[in-house]
Amino acid sequence: MDLASSAKNLSELCTFRVGGAIKRFYQSTDTADLTAAVALADRSKVPLLFLGGGSNTLPRDEGFDGMVIKDARNSVVVVTDPEDLTISWRDSCHPDNLPNPNSIGANSAIVRADAGVMWDDLVKYAVSQGFSGIEALSGIPGTVGAAPVQNIGAYGAEIGDVIIGLTAWDRVRSKICYLARRDMAFGYRDSILKRSRVALGGATGRWIVLGVDLELQRSTESSPVAYSQLAAALGVELGERAPLEAVRAAVLExxxxxxxxxxxxxxxxxxxxxxxxxxxxxxxxxxxRGLPAEAPRWEVARPRSYEEIMAAMMPSVWRKNSGISGENGSAGGSVGETGSAGLERETGLKSRSSAGMASAAEPHCSEDDGRLTATDDCPTEIVGSAKGAVDAGSAKDVAVKLSAAWLIEHSGVPKGFALPESGAGVSTKHVLALTNRGGASAAEIRALADYVVSRVRETFEVELVPEPVIL
Structure with missing residues (x-):
């Protein structure tokens, strides 16, 4: 294993096409090599960036003074016997939450994919095999391993709807374990995997996904269409089904x-x-109370903090190990923020309300790449969930979600906006995407992000939270 091989610039590995030199880069198609490299970085107290497709990362122009590891494994298999999954489950991080093989439906197709597989390649494969459940997630960039970290979702579907569990390297335990769906505490673009990154204050979280198990359905018809724009494009009513290939083509368009x-x-x-x-x-x-009446908003369950989730789900592990020796840096917020400060920045809420892990039961309003990007179908008043009522025992259990796109547009930042003499700009197609217009630096993108955040803060007193990992 040559950990110093193939040094690259991050600009070659990230979709922003910015970023400086990588000091140590390693890529492998072998699971044992990948986990050994992670363990070596942790023992050596070297900052670690485990990189997928680079579609959710904003590097620095100065590069990354640590180790960058990329998973190049690309196997996809159909598990024919649900009992075979129990081999993985024996090493579960939380045995009480193991899936039951008998719960797998007779018409189900269990698809196991390596974390290094490109997500859209997996969707394309599933559609070609007549497996439904992820066709509405077509075209989302990144890898299979990154998909559950932020619970990717679009056009009425989320990976959390179909995932059985995943195999991961636990950097605290230094072992491979299995996380079942319940272990992952999925929420709006969130999971325990993502929250562990913020809590640890590094570019990479506690668990590194190695493989994902999905339960899809053997059908050439899609899951019920749950998004009005997609239904209109297909010429069907909400709740109806359509051919898998037609749904994939419509979503891509x-x-x-x-x-x-x-x-x-x-x-x-x-x-x-x-x-x-x-x-x-x-x-x-x-x-x-200060927002205009027309500002879209909807009610969700109060999210729990990383500490609350860990204490409830894995108490013995949480009490014994709260972090990883040597991890440093920041992600998802300002440089140097860790612990509760990083969580507060990540969620946009004070630690007392522990936000960021919204209920998965929520309306899907104008989604495209797994995040809400417009407000055409969003409610204009506080409403209940579209997937089920919020179970709020009292007011303290309720939170309200706002539309970032609406806030940005109404704070005076239009599509195509750019700061003077900057190569970075707001997308010409929707305001939630910041783009490299050609020749931009990472610093220019960060400056544009800071400007957008400040405009929304000054106009509405709301703090926007970046989605990408900010190195």
Whole structure:
């Protein structure tokens, strides 16, 4: 294993096409080599960036003074016997939450994919095999391993809807374990995997995904269409089904219209997709009273903090190990923020309300790359969930989600906006994407992001939270 081989610039590995030199780069098609490299970095107290497709990362012009590891494994198999999954489950991080093989439906197809597989390649494969469940997630950039980290979703579907579990390297335990769906605490563009990164304050979280198991359905018809724009494009009613190939083609066309299908000739795709998540604020926040009545908002369950989730799900592990020796840096917020400060920055809420892990039951309003990007179908008043009522025992259990796109547009930042003499700009197709218009530096993209955040803060007193990992 040559950890010093193939040194590259991050600009070659990230869709923003910015970023300086990598000091140590390693790529492998072998699971044992990958986990050994991670373990070596942790023992050596070297900052670690485990990189997928680079579509959710904003590097620095100065490069990364640590180790960058990339998973090049690309196997996809169909598991014919659900009992075979129990081999993985024996090493579960939380045995009480193991899936039951008998719960796998007779018409189900269990698809196991390496984390290094490109996500859209997996969707294309599933559609070609007549496996439904992820066709609405066509065209999302990145790898299979990154998909559950932020619970990718679009056009009424999320990976959390179909995932059985995943195999991961636990950097605290220094072993491979299995996380079942319940272990991952999926929420709006969030999971325990993502929250562990923020809590640890580094570019990479506690768990490194090695492989993902999905339960799809053997059908040439799609899952019920759950998004009005997609239904209109297909010429069907909401809740109806359509041929898998037709759904995939329609989704790809819709995404192209928003600059969300990677295209070297289209600078709107030189981005990390939507740059900001939708803010979640406490239901009793004075911010809500100051917003115009037409500002889209909807009710969600109060998210839990990383500490709350870990204490409830894995108490013995949480009490014994709260971090990883030697990890440093920052991600998802200002440089140097870690612990509760990093969590507060990541979620846009104070630690007392522990936001950022919204209920998965929520309306899907104008989604494209896994994040809400417009407001055409969003409600204009506080409403209940589209997937089920929020189970709120009291007001303290309720939060309100706002539309980041609406806030940006109404703070005076239009599509195509750019700071003077900057190579970075807001997408010409939708305001949530920040783009490299050609020749931009990472610093210029960060400056544009800071400007957008400041405009929304000054106009509405709402703090926008970046979605990409900011190195």
């Amino acid at each position: 819709l995404r192209r219209g928003k600059g969300m299908v990677l295209d070297a000739a289209d600078h709107d795709t030189w981005s990390a997709g939507s740059f900001f998540t939708n803010p979640i604020v406490p239901a009793d926040s004075p911010i809500l």
